[in-house]
Amino acid sequence: MSQTQHVVTRLREVIARHGSRPATRIREGDRWVTQSYDEFGARVLAVAQGLLDLDVEVGGRVGLFLGNRPEWSEVDFGAATVRAVPVPLYATSTPEQIEHIARDSGLTVMVVGNQSECERVLSVADRLPDLRHIVIVKPYADMPDRVMPYRDLLRAPEGDAVEERFSGALGDDLASIIYTSGTTGEPKGVMLQHSAFVTQSDALDQFFDITPEDHSLSFLPLSHALERAWTFVVLMHGCMNTYVENARTVAEQMVLAQPTMMVSVPKLFETVYATAHQRASDSPVKRQIFAWALKVGRHNQYAYRSGRQPGAALRAQLALADKLVLGNVRAAIGGPKKVLACGGAPLRAEIEEFFSAVGVPIMQGYGLTEASPLITFNAPDDFKQGTVGKVLPGGELRIGDLGEILYKGPNVMKGYWQHEEATAETVIDGWLHTGDVGYVDTDGFLTITDRLKDIIVTLGGKNVAPQPIEGLILSDPLFEHAVLLGDNRPFVTLLVKPSLPHVEALAKARAWPGELHDWLASGELREELKKRVDELTAKLPSQERPKDTEVLQEEFTMDNGLLTPTLKVRRREVEARFKALVDDMYARLERLKEQGRGGAGGA
Template sequence: MIDTLAKVFLNTEKTYQKEALMLVKREGQYRPISTAEFSQRVRNISAGLRALGLKREDKLIILSENRPEWVMVDLAAICLGAVTVPIYTSLTPQQIRYIINDSEARFVVCSSPEMWAKLEVIKPELPLVVRYIMIEDLAPAGVLPLKEVEKEGEKENQQKPEEFEKIALSIGPDDLATIIYTSGTTGVPKGAMLSHYNLVSNVLALRSVIEFTNKDTALSFLPLSHVLERMCTFAWIYVGATIAYAESVDTVAQNLVEARPTIMVSVPRLFDKFYARVIDNVLSSSSLKKKIFFWALKVGRKHAQKKINKERISFWLKFRYRLAYKLVFSKIVEKTGGRVRFFVSGGAPLSRDIAEFFYAMGILVIEGYGLTETSPVIAVNRLEDFRFGSVGKIVPGVEVRIAPDGEIWARGPNVMKGYFKKEAETREAFEDGWFKTGDIGYLDKDGYLVITDRKKDIIVTAGGKNVAPQPIENTLKTSPYIANAVVVGNHRKFVSALIVPDFDKLEIYARENNITFANRQELIGRPEIYEFYMTEVDRLTPHLASYEKIKKITLLDRDFEIEAGEMTPTLKVRRKIVEDRYRNLIDSMYAE
């Protein structure tokens, strides 16, 4: 029985020998890494770490961008019984210092001189760290290049060929595999302790409801520090699927075309941007092309609805859809590489409009739901059983209860062991054996889970009405002119919004309408721009109840930033920080 991540690795190296288990961009083109090479490198790194003194239950930090070596180091440490602690590369040196010290890490692996620069300034404040290792070869004094670790490991494996497997098979399903620090939209990060079986159970549950095989290729670009990408990586390895690594978030569009994946996991922000880019291209095209596009979209939506409702599709509709696909959709699908079977969206709510737009073109985006603490998937839509606007049905083995106040509680083999060294916070997170997610939602009559919002984010107006800001914000962000939005109005008479314009598109609009401006601040201060955005907000939100309607807006001259603490590394807005930072602007919207 496969019940540990070590057994996942051992099974894959025996069962799925292939020329391209991984694809990595080198010298301008994707090159394969075979199962044999991957397996040997994991074994050598593991033996090398063992020779350097990494022991069972020791903590090892990984501070690196997505790359094959990230996964190799992760599995090498895990197969030793050590515990890996991933850190987002976007974090500041002070945030990195906190995680290294709080996790009591003894080994730190970083990717490059750029990441080492963050470590070097805090090195004197890391008393427990005994070894620094760099994946790239240009390691400074006192830092060991990974290839040296591998060389030492190769010798170890030659002298003790049975040792790796002996240790790997001694690991139990309840043993700690990783500590993942929640990026946290509020407060100090907490280290969620996930066991081997927490993650393996989620892999097995996902595999039982969604088909993915060794014939699939997945594009990896969501940071491996994110629990969703990490668990999915274990899932792809479990079935021997090929993993292609995007060079960066900025090159995803290009890498999609080059790697031609069948699956990709993402957060909604990528789908929002893809949608905005398509609409932007359409709006800037000729009137004939616009007419053809919106005709095709109308046909695509009708065709999609028939498929969802499992209704008979007439010959005439099939014919029109084939024509729409040939004239319009095929050109858009080509930009994804042309082979995509499905996309996965997680980490934040996906706008229903965006999901329906993709499905009209023949691309299914399945939305799921979970948290770091649940390894992560609690619910997911299936390829043949999905409902847009929901996060799907509960995965096998997991139970969900809706508390009296609407909070979602979960129980199952995927739920964490607790927060590292934080017993009070762990006790607070559970009630009668149920993990309290902090999300508000409900199960519909057919068993699909619908998320309303984060419990702590619900706005209660001065009139006592509850307003969920996230669905409204997701709707606003479907506008090509809106890059970001935060809805406010807690204990206020009405709801307002902070809006970050998409300045590239706004500046084009201003020039086309002879609106002069010297800089962004002047542009967003123009009354006609304010009116334009209010009209756009009203256009997008006719479905809102009167108490949910956005009565006023404030335009901001820059987007929220990770470095400024306004967003988490997974691009979620830290609402409290944003509201505190823009308190004066918010107050001015409510001045009598």
């Protein structure tokens, strides 16, 4: 495979054509810090030389453990220039997860962002003999001598060393190893090639008119395959990429940056939708105007979708609806969008319909890290609401046993790092077994209907493997059953069925009044269970820690359908059976969250 299928080659072509155009931007205090493509390219070369000076070999692994900043991409492309393999880690990673990924991948260099990330790495560094260098973007006082400031990594290229190393680069070189959680809970490294990212970018050109005048807002973690792949697209098209280091500031930065393109997970769209409806609920008049404006927006979109221009009366109504409601919603997301894409988790139908009515249709897509990650997507002139679009050009879809979606294409992973057996189970005769269930309609659009696996995908797009967490909780004998919930929810929560003998023993030891039925319904038991859950999960990343715990009194049996014949919990049956309890739990947590905001606002 030729070097033209390598992301560094594509970046160099952009630099040659658009060197003076802005490449990266980040908000520092109250100002923007921007660098041109020429400047970005120079930093990439300086990183490449620095890595050579640290004796990083061809195929050597370089860890990226920092928030979204231009330095993230500088190291990403710099490592690729010397044919090293970037290995991203989520900023929320615990020391245990850092140790596993660093050890499994054999990291020799780790680039961290700040003191918090550095100290987590240092806490396990003595157990990582391969990790020779730790580089920090934001140095701090009294940091250990072994930690190198990022500015010291940057070196002016010496002779032809960097170019000699890059001369052997090919499209089938590894572009990254991205660790993703599986049902076993042990993250596996997904090996992705440069050609996969380039192929995806080229495919999008058939459907989206992306030009150097466009610019994007990067706020999803770059350690996530979706944001990583999209950032490659942005930079390989000569666009400006605005980096959001703290995702909590995304609402403010959308307005400041005014991006023409953005990729997100459903959580952002859910928040905009909820906020707009909340502001319209102040009075009956506001609610009527809001509903009318959305109706006008919908009818205009229906006309465009059917290939005709809206009538004069409808266009006049739209101008007023735009002034009163729709324009304000667009302003809240930073203005009109050429690309507004959503992936990582399902998007509710009413959210999709709302943004379409506002005049900024969301293009839903579908993919997996194992597919770099794009499998299907909707496009402006080829979309169908309620679906995740058509298959990537050059790819194929097939529906297998139990309705499982199978995918074959040029962007399927090379395999799992050092896990040949898992690779063989996941990719069979070139077909990637996705673990998701769905169907393809007669027009070629894919709809996802279910998940074969139990992986929870939160509204924020975080993947959470429930079984290891449940196993951790069940290590305490007070718990008989534990079911983690959170699919398409903002965070995970927990339903537990306590062990009756252990409840009885605890109640007697604590001298609780009453009998067994009283103890099961008591606040004392609920608080004890919640305290133990918090202690057992304290070392997990925040997205894996249950935000609340509810106690179930009903027995889990085969007769009542909560257990399989092999005594496994029927997860979906449990969630359906106790839906009212679960909905109440999330509603209560949301109220507490809103009360907290109100208290903070009034302080």
